[in-house]
Amino acid sequence: MTTNGIFTPRNRSELLDRQLSVLSIVCRTLTRSLDLNESLAELLKVLHVEGGMKHGLVALMDPELGELCVSAVHSGSEMVQQAKNAVRYRRGEGIIGTILQSGHSVVLPKLASEPKFLDRLALYDWEAPFIGVPLKDQSGEVMGVLSAQPASELEEFLSDESRFMEMVGNLIVQAVRLLSQVQTQQRNLTDERDELRRAVRGKFGFENLMVGHTVPMKQVFDQIRRVAKWDTTVLIRGESGTGKELVACAIHYNSPKAHNPFVKLNCAALPENLLESELFGHEKGAFTGAVKMRQGRFEQADGGTLFLDEIGEISPLFQAKLLRVLQEGEFERVGGNKTIRVNVRIVAATNRDLENEVREGNFREDLYYRLNIMPINLPALRERKADIPELCNFLLEKLSQNQGRKLTLDDAAVRVLMGHAWPGNVRELENVLERAAIMTEDGVIEPSILSLQGLDMQRQPAPMAPQAPIMAPIPPAGSYGGDTGRSLDDPGMDERERVIAALEQAGWVQAKAARLLNMTPRQIAYRIQTMNIDVKKI
Secondary structure (H helix, E strand, O other): OEEOOEEOOOOHHHHHHHHHHHHHHHHHHHOOOOOHHHHHHHHHHHHHHOOOEEEEEEEEEEOOOOEEEEEEEOOOOHHHHHHHHHOEEOOOOHHHHHHHHHOOOEEEOOHHHOOOOOOOOOOOOOOOOEEEEEEEOOOOOEEEEEEEEEOOOOHHHHHHHHHHHHHHHHHHHHHHHHHHHHHHHHHHHHHHHHHHHHHHHHHOOHHHHOOOOOHHHHHHHHHHHHHOOOOOOEEEEOOOOOOHHHHHHHHHHOOOOOOOOEEEEEHHHOOHHHHHHHHHEEOOOOOOOOOOOEEOHHHHOOOOEEEEEOHHHOOHHHHHHHHHHHHHOEEEOEOOOOEEEOOOEEEEEEOOOHHHHHHOOOOOHHHHHHHOOEEEEOOOHHHHHHHHHHHHHHHHHHHHHHHOOOOEEOHHHHHHHHOOOOOOHHHHHHHHHHHHHHHOOOOEEOHHHOOOOOHHHHOOOOOOOOOOOOOOOOOOOOOOOOOOOOOOOOOOOOHHHHHHHHHHHOOOOHHHHHHHOOOOHHHHHHHHHHOOOOHHHO
């Protein structure tokens, strides 16, 4: 039976049936939201309307205060809702505090009969019954109290109502435990996300990017700092190994879009048919192997930044498709007809001469102007050799952290590095230092362990060994096989002459010459380089 919108039972059977129905609704209510207070407020409303339990209240323990705090209360009064936030119960204080202290339920046929009742919320009906049950965790510790006033005043129903409240209390405990775990996981994920964001910002912050004090690099840093604040399309230009991707990362992670996706794609790594699917996505069944719908890089980067590396490698046909997305911000997936709109900032990079490509008809002029809004030209390392010592210190710091030891570069090694052409730019410098860091035993990088035999060396003509009989005897160690007939131990020879003599005696095989001089191959290679011994004439 329902009176004034509140369920009141006529007999015990009707009461039990109704309680079973209410428990089902309570279970759904407690799993509907991750907001605990919101769930508890909705639960008390269900108890009031469906279960006939008026003036419901849930108070939970605050571990820091050691007191019960009212989390939710069912009342039509706004003043009561505001007052609940200030209500606390200590152990043994009032009926609620007594339940907390004893860990036992309290059932009162008439609330006015209990002198300990405090009525801090000015909410309850003094002439109606009252039921309060403890909320106990798995260890049996009281973590809160659930209370309400049954609509029926018949004492014969109070024991059944009390058991019903205890069952609801058990459901609340389970919900509190699960929601607490979810909140802990969310808090951990949030902390981890914030830590990762700080790490990324630190890695791509200007203080880590700004390695170099030469004028060309200062101009680059100033451009990056200025353009990062806006959504302008950026075209990063420079030779391979100059750090174009690093600049793109710095632009994104120092921009207002830093909390949104940063998606990268190397345009030269995919053929044209796969590139279209990779950028725009495809619908299920669009082609053989398309077993499900897939989002492209543009959709993945929506709200963030899309970095298109090697943009100069795409075909003229695909350039037309890309131009539409850059101009209109819309496209269709492969095999689809639904137009998708995205808000993506484009950062592109190339090592090609796009102006020449446009003149030769290999690159669309309209796409060139669409990309070249804010060009950033990265200088080659050979154009800013004064930055090499600073770059070496920066790179060695990273290597030191990886290897867990202190790495240093002596002055002679710095001079050798500054004399190199660096066709591979900063990437080549990093590789050279990493190789040297592996080879050094004491952490000090000297010229003798630097290996600069890269592509620039391979481009030079290979030295031609002099023709000699197949069975020509090798002169004994310590003798000089040239026309002068001077020994390697001749005190009148300087070191350069001694190295040349050993090389000639060894048929210009550096490993053999190194043995004659009791050197390592790296040591003799270093001397050949620093002493300007021209092997091309041999």
